[in-house]
Amino acid sequence: MEKNKKRSDCPISCTLDILGDKWSLLIIRDMMFRQKSTYGEFLKSEEKIATNILASRLQNLEENELIEKLEHPESKAKVLYKLTPKAIDLLPIIVEIHLWADKYFTIPADIKAMINDAKKGKEAFIKATTQQLKKQIAG
DSSP, X not given: OOTTOOSOSOHHHHHHHHHOSSSHHHHHHHHHHSOOOSHHHHHTSTTOOOXXXXXXXXXHHHXXXXXXXXXXXXXXXXXXXXXXXXXXXXXXXXXXXXXXXXXXXXXXXXXXXXXXXXXHOHHHHHHHHHHHHHHHHHO
């Protein structure tokens, strides 16, 4: 959905207008936890997003200021995508989704380790991860 175009003033509805599709949170997840930053890297995600959908979701996330597009330092044919502070502010929500999913689904070992870290100290985990992500976008 276009930036500033919303169905209602409900906070959940406004958020879903940006993130309520099947792919946007997965792209943000890949950027936060899997250090993906290029179109090709997103295409290799296990969920197998179609190229046209990926292009559309990246554009939507950029228009809504959750990611920004940068020139790739090694190739003029590639671009890098970087999280914005606005996207990093979604981290507590994404952690809660992981914790909820851990109750109801079988979780792969690599993700389970991250969830266990969050369970041991959610605030500390969120703070440390937020600091790490902010360093990545600054540098």
